Amino acid sequence: MFRHMIAFQQVARRSVSSSIRRQIENKVPEKQKLFQEDNGIPVHLKGGIVDALLYRMTMSLTVLGVGYVLYELVKASFPQKKV
Numbered sequence: 001m002f003r004h005m006i007a008f009q010q011v012a013r014r015s016v017s018s019s020i021r022r023q024i025e026n027k028v029p030e031k032q033k034l035f036q037e038d039n040g041i042p043v044h045l046k047g048g049i050v051d052a053l054l055y056r057m058t059m060s061l062t063v064l065g066v067g068y069v070l071y072e073l074v075k076a077s078f079p080q081k082k083v
Contacts, residue, residue: 034046
């Protein structure tokens, strides 16, 4: 049991020490400039094409969902006559 804990500690140290070497560029200031810019674009669309596509897809699914719910409510309101 103790050997397993020591082996785990060694593996954990290796993975942490190997990830330290890789420097990641801080992109937060660039993103802050982009989103704080006053250019008339809503904040939920300032991310570019991907944001616009996600917004349109979300709105389409919402409209379709509301339409389907209304259809089911109308269908449930007027039950079919049993012949």
